[in-house]
Amino acid sequence: MSDWSKSTPPDLTAFEALALAARAALPVPYSEAAQAVVLRVEDFAPDRMLAEMGMENxxxxxxLYEGIPLTEKSVMDQPFGPDTIWLFRRPILExxxxxxxxxxxxxxxxxLVHELAHHFGWxxxxxxxxDRWWE
Structure with a gap:
């Protein structure tokens, strides 16, 4: 049996490194396009985001993907900010x-791939x- 008593979960910096490695490991056409999406890692979703999603827990x-999917973007759209993928460390660890x-x-x-799917309209x-997850 392993002794986990001195182990700690990855902090936000280490978690972000996992996410960046995952993005870099995507197949070439996707990894290059995914570089245009901002990646944010936080412990939890902000309260405003949870409220917008109708979630309490x-x-x-x-x-969460925040932005306008590429399949819906128009030259007439006024940008409200960069397309962003949020990853929430504590729920993922849970x-x-x-x-x-x-x-x-x-x-x-x-x-990450699930959120990229929202951005790209996959x-x-x-x-x-x-994502070989489903095999």
Whole structure:
């Protein structure tokens, strides 16, 4: 049995490094395009975001895409800020601990790909080609 008593979960910096590695590991056409999306890592979603989503429990939201999907953008759109993918460390860690059967980096990559799908307008089939999670 391993002694986990001196172990600590990755902090925000280490967690962001997992997310950046996941983005860099995407297949070439996707990894290059994904560089244009801002990546934010926080412990939990801000209260305003939870309220907008109609959520009370901050552990229910592991990630969120904020922006206008590329499939819906128009030259007439006024930018309100950069397209951003938010990853929430504590809910992802909670899911990882509950699952107990996947590496943390794989779960971070899965959440990232799911949020990128919102940005790029990917179908489930598109996601399955990129994210082997569903195999």
């Amino acid at each position: 901050p552990f229910e939201l592991t990630g 899911e990882w601990a509950e699952r107990g059967d996947v590496p943390l980096g794989d779960l971070v990559a899965h959440v 179908s489930d089939a598109d996601i399955a080609r990129i």
